[in-house]
Amino acid sequence: MNFAALESRINAVVLSKLGNATAAITGAAVAGTFDADWFDALGAGATRPTFVGGADALAAVEVDTAVTITCAPLALADASYVVADKRPEHGLTRLILRRQVA
Amino acid sequence: MTASATEEILEIVKAALVGAALVDADAVYRGRLSPAPRLPALNLRRTDTGNESSSPRYDRGRVDFALEHLVDADPEDWETKADALHMAAHAALIANAGLALIVSGLHCTGTEIEGELGDRVIGRLTARYELQILIKRSDLTRPHT
Numbered sequence: 001m002n003f004a005a006l007e008s009r010i011n012a013v014v015l016s017k018l019g020n021a022t023a024a025i026t027g028a029a030v031a032g033t034f035d036a037d038w039f040d041a042l043g044a045g046a047t048r049p050t051f052v053g054g055a056d057a058l059a060a061v062e063v064d065t066a067v068t069i070t071c072a073p074l075a076l077a078d079a080s081y082v083v084a085d086k087r088p089e090h091g092l093t094r095l096i097l098r099r100q101v102a
Numbered sequence: 103m104t105a106s107a108t109e110e111i112l113e114i115v116k117a118a119l120v121g122a123a124l125v126d127a128d129a130v131y132r133g134r135l136s137p138a139p140r141l142p143a144l145n146l147r148r149t150d151t152g153n154e155s156s157s158p159r160y161d162r163g164r165v166d167f168a169l170e171h172l173v174d175a176d177p178e179d180w181e182t183k184a185d186a187l188h189m190a191a192h193a194a195l196i197a198n199a200g201l202a203l204i205v206s207g208l209h210c211t212g213t214e215i216e217g218e219l220g221d222r223v224i225g226r227l228t229a230r231y232e233l234q235i236l237i238k239r240s241d242l243t244r245p246h247t
Contacts, residue, residue: 039220043145044172045137046220081221099221101175 007091021071023051030057034071049097058093107245108151108165114201116146122194145170163237171227180217180225188227204245208233
């Protein structure tokens with residue numbers, strides 16, 4: 001088995017065992033890992049939300065695409081975000097998310 | 103213990119901002135150092151004071167304060183949103199009759215603006231203000247009207 005195939009298998013196992021969220025994006029439901037570290041931004045609480053999923057599943061996603069995240073461990077249901085940036089990470093893709101403010 | 107005239111002035115400033123209802127009443131803070139739980143918010147912070155001799159019994163006191171305008175916004179309009187909140191707060195302070203009774207020369211001496219990007223942009227426009235009060239040397243607790 002070559003390295004790419006091994007990486008792909010490991011990523012699939014990691015996402016299936018450690019994934020905590022589903023992203024509804026471009027008409028598909030993608031399983032992955034959502035996180036939103038809290039930080040103090042100039043005197044207000046803010047987070048840095050990210051979603052990590054398989055590179056193939058997220059290949060068509062572009063910046064400014066709308067994403068809806070459901071993440072039961074973080075009590076999120078259909079939370080709306082948009083993709084602010086997209087980073088490849090060894091067979092996975094990390095989406096940097098932001099909220100739209102009314 | 104009795105508060106100083108400076109504290110009294112700042113409480114009047116805070117009351118003027120609450121009364122103007124520019125943000126939720128419980129989002130107008132005094133000297134808050136921990137993150138504001140909701141935005142938009144205003145944070146009034148005491149800065150410097152100084153006294154100059156005005157007469158044998160009275161000093162002309164200078165009170166400086168900073169007013170932080172905290173907003174959350176999309177990346178394209180956070181500066182505009184913070185600026186609009188500042189303009190509304192400034193108008194409320196200038197128009198406040200209670201403040202006008204005991205202070206003179208209230209004016210904005212400058213602003214600084216910062217933004218930080220997370221799940222949305224947090225913007226903070228800090229406006230520096232200066233005003234004068236007349237104060238009896240024997241009693242620092244009350245501005246002279």
